[in-house]
Amino acid sequence: MKVVKGKGAPKSSRDALKPVDDRVVGKRKATAVQADKSSKRKAKMEKKAKKDPNKPKRPPSAFFVFLEEFRKEFKRDNPNVKAVSAVGKAGGERWKSLTPADKAPYEAKAAKRKVDYEKQMKTYNKKQEGMADDGDEESDRSKSEVHDEDEASGEEAPPEEEEDEDEDEEEEDDDE
DNA sequence: TGGATGATTGTTTTG
DNA sequence: CAAAACAATCATCCA
Numbered sequence: 001m002k003v004v005k006g007k008g009a010p011k012s013s014r015d016a017l018k019p020v021d022d023r024v025v026g027k028r029k030a031t032a033v034q035a036d037k038s039s040k041r042k043a044k045m046e047k048k049a050k051k052d053p054n055k056p057k058r059p060p061s062a063f064f065v066f067l068e069e070f071r072k073e074f075k076r077d078n079p080n081v082k083a084v085s086a087v088g089k090a091g092g093e094r095w096k097s098l099t100p101a102d103k104a105p106y107e108a109k110a111a112k113r114k115v116d117y118e119k120q121m122k123t124y125n126k127k128q129e130g131m132a133d134d135g136d137e138e139s140d141r142s143k144s145e146v147h148d149e150d151e152a153s154g155e156e157a158p159p160e161e162e163e164d165e166d167e168d169e170e171e172e173d174d175d176e
Numbered sequence: 177t178g179g180a181t182g183a184t185t186g187t188t189t190t191g
Numbered sequence: 192c193a194a195a196a197c198a199a200t201c202a203t204c205c206a
Contacts, residue, residue, distance in 0.1 A: 058198050061186030071200070084200050088184035095185070114187080 056120035059113035062106040066098070067091045 060068070070091045074081070081087070095103075 058186095058188050058196095060198060061188090063185045063187090064199060067184075067199070082202050083182080084202080085181095085183040087200075088182080090184085092184040110186080117188085 056117060056124055059117040060110065062103055062110040063091075063095055065109045065113070066095055066103070066106045070094060 067087070071087050074087045074090055078086070
């Protein structure tokens with residue numbers, strides 16, 4: 001559990017879907033936050049920036065998959081709300097409200113996303129293979145993967161479009 | 177004009 | 192093993 005932001009309110013606040021503020025943007029904090037390094041991506045970067053030409057982005061977690069759908073609904077119910085934080089908060093609360101069974105489909109999708117990501121990594125690794133920038137990196141792992149060029153190394157998604165989970169997903173969660 | 181931020185949680189990544 | 196950063200989104204904001 002992360003207890004960094006204070007959030008003194010016990011789970012009560014989370015339980016009840018309290019209306020989120022409409023406009024959260026604009027205020028930021030106090031006109032003194034961007035004074036960091038407005039240059040690259042986020043204010044995090046300390047100093048070492050890795051220069052990656054085109055590295056595949058990380059696969060969205062189940063939460064993000066759920067969020068994508070949730071955002072649509074959220075906007076439907078709150079077309080006036082235009083704050084990413086609003087959806088994020090609402091989504092987070094709702095996410096915790098879902099049962100593992102509900103998250104299952106999302107997780108399944110996220111899992112698929114991850115597999116796809118691995119494929120992208122293989123392609124990405126392949127590129128790196130030709131580009132010997134620094135000489136380091138592992139070396140045995142790519143070889144085994146690249147070995148087969150049937151589907152794994154196939155950069156394009158395989159024709160097999162298995163949609164969703166045909167397996168049993170209803171994981172009867174009895175615990176909670 | 178365009179990068180940046182805010183907020184959520186989960187996964188990926190790196191040390 | 193653990194901590195950090197980053198993944199999407201989108202209106203708003205500063206130089």
